[in-house]
Amino acid sequence: MLRLDKKVALITGLGQTSDDGWGIGAAIAMKLSQQGAIIFGGNRTLTAAERTKARIEAEGGICHVQQTEVTDSASVKALVDGCVERHGRIDILVNNVGKSEPGCPATMEEEIWDQQMDINLKSVYLTSHYVLPIMEKQESGGVVANVSSIAGLRYIGKPQVAYSAAKAAIMQFTKATAVIYADRRVRLNTVVPGLIYTPYTRELVKRYAPGGDQDTYMKMRDEQVPMEKMGDAWDVANATLFLVADESRYITGQELVVDGGITSSTERV
Template sequence: MFRLDGKVALITGLGQTSEDGWGIGAAIAMNLAQQGASIFGGNRTLAAAERTKARIEAEGGICHVQQADVTDCASVEALVNACLERHGRIDILINNVGKSEPGCPATMGEDIWDQQIDLNLKSVYLTTHFVLPIMEKQETGGAVVNVSSIAGLRYIGKPQVAYSATKAAIMQFTKATAVIYADRRVRLNTIVPGLIYTPYTRELAKRYAPGGEEAGYMKMRDDQVPMKRMGDAWDVANAALFLAADESRYITGQELVVDGGITSSTGRV
């Protein structure tokens, strides 16, 4: 089950800043490659993408990468065209870029707001703008998986209004587009991760933990989850694999929440 042999997956945000641990995009890329997909990745920093590429190839997978600015139309078009030139098709699109900046409307600068809208939301529009017409023409259609966040569903303890707004918008963008393309053999779904332990989480500890005390910050995050532990990148990657695979062929316009129970709880956030 869940084999992706012969399929081509275009993934944004698959870069890995170090060999220590796994980020969500890198884990998704590895998971899909292990199931037989050929990976074509775009990432803001080419060196980070090359690190993921090397890890995939070390296990016998196929991966090509190039630098891409997913907020820039020409850069995204070049990424899509390069994937087409190499493989001749795009069966799976994974949108996994995103960044959170703190602030409420009264304190957040307009430049930060615009950056969040462009990176978190416009990027999804740009990739689908170029990829959906390709998938629609393919006899086998395609599957789009967008990565959102439970911050788009509820307040999770940090004032990050732009991030929350964009992550909520991704879910509705996906749902509406899924209905439009439902009779065109193209499926679109959203993964909604909760608190996930990744290398980026350690960076958050430096920004938000009192005194930069990582252990206490991580325990606080674990305690927020009804399961009493954060998930990891593989929990999200397994959800992405399911939604990308043919086994989910009758699922479109849906959100798959991967959060250890947070959004089902009325407890403290």
């Protein structure tokens, strides 16, 4: 089940800054590769993307990567063109790029707001802009999985209004586009992670931990989850795999929340 043999998966944000742990994009790329997909990745830092590529190839997978600025139309087009030139098709698109900056409307600089909209939301538009016309021309169509966040569903204890707004917009962008493309053999769904422990999480701790007390902050994050622990990148990767596999062929325009119960709880924020 959930095999992706010979399918071409274009994934953004699959880089790893170190070999310590797994980020969401890298785990998704590895999981899809393990199920037989051919990976073509775009990442802002090529060195980080090549680290994921090496991990995939070490397990016998096929992965090519390209330096990509996902907020730049020409760079995204070059990524899509590169994938089609090498493989002739795109069966799966995974938009994983995201970044959070703190701030409320009264304190956030306009420049930060614009950057947050670009990296979290415009990036999804740009890849969709270039990939969807390719998918609808393919006899087998295609499938898109956009990675959002529960910050787009509820307040989770951090003042990050631009990030929250962009992640909420991703879900509606996906839902509306899924309806438009439902009769064109193209499915779109959203994966909605909750509190996930990744290398990036460790960097966020340095920014948000009161007084720099990282251990206490991490413990607090675990306690926010009804299941009493954060998830990891593989939890998100497994959910993504389900949504892009043929077994979910009748699912489109939906959100799959991977959060250990946070958004179903009224006791934690």
